[in-house]
Amino acid sequence: MPLWLEAVICVLLVLGSLFALVGAIGLYRLPDFFTRLHGPTKATTLGVGGVVLGSMLFFSSQGEGGSLHEILVMLFLFITAPVSAHMLAKAALQERLPVIPKTRGKPWD
Amino acid sequence: MIRRWLPHPALSVALAGLWLLLNNTLAPGHVLLGAFLGWGIPLLVGPFVMPVPRVRRPLLLVRFLLRVILDIVVANLHVARLVLGPKGRLSPAFVEVPVRIDDEFVLTALTSIISLTPGTVSASLSEDRRTLLVHALDAPDAEALVAEIRTRYETPLLEIFECSNT
């Protein structure tokens, strides 16, 4: 494997896992449920997307021919993450979870 | 005639591509099997498939997708800064965004894009499908957020897909 490709893979993996960490930190330290929802839906999805992209490059450089099937995992995550976030937000709205007082605008009943 | 034997051409192509990706090969046997599955499955499940409006401007669609991907990356940097920064600086808000899209598929696309891009998660849709409740992590200006969603995502989607605009 050429050095530059290895460097690209390393950068993708590190950036990806750092983004996933940011998502987890957001989940851990933000004050209410609706703000916590932001970390996992965006940061974690992109983070894992980066890791999977790195893995795709790695396996493409290993064997003969490309290895594109990791794209499926990435595509699936990007399609499903908003859906599960939306469902959870609806459930939280229905349970009337508390929001921090600074929040402007009112959630629906 | 062609509609009878090939009810959803786009779905067929997608299924065949999915099969090839799953098997990670381009061997002729798998291409044949994938084509067969792509032809057979839509024929069997045809009545259950959600109608997808026709793409009117494919070139614009590609450009739109690229921009969305770029926005996702930018959004993540923004969210990362907010998450790691001091908690006091957040100004979350619930914002009501009026939508003009009727079609289910395009509406789903819009809500997904909103959830994936800058600091917003779509939380709920009103009964009459006219208003979307969006939670923003950091929205000092609600009006600007609504305007941005309208011009940046909703208008291109309406232009790309052939659907009624109310």
Added chain:
Amino acid sequence: MLEYVIPFCMAVMGVAATLNVVRLIQGPSMPDRVLALDTFYINALAVIVLFGIWLNTDLFFEAALLIAVMGFVGTVAVAKHLLNGDIID
């Protein structure tokens, strides 16, 4: 280079998973816990992919895909249960 980067990434993912577990235990509400589990499975998926690179084998791809599918179905099922006390409507 990769032999140093992958353990580092796995350690980072481990920290992330720990934070998820803390949120899972702390709650305070049911949707919070479901969200923590949702994040947790996505992180586990990343660890599996990293492990696949570490061992240089393609075999873990199916496991990652299955975790993605099953995790999504699980999250949606629990969210629907929270919404109307029923999964199939």
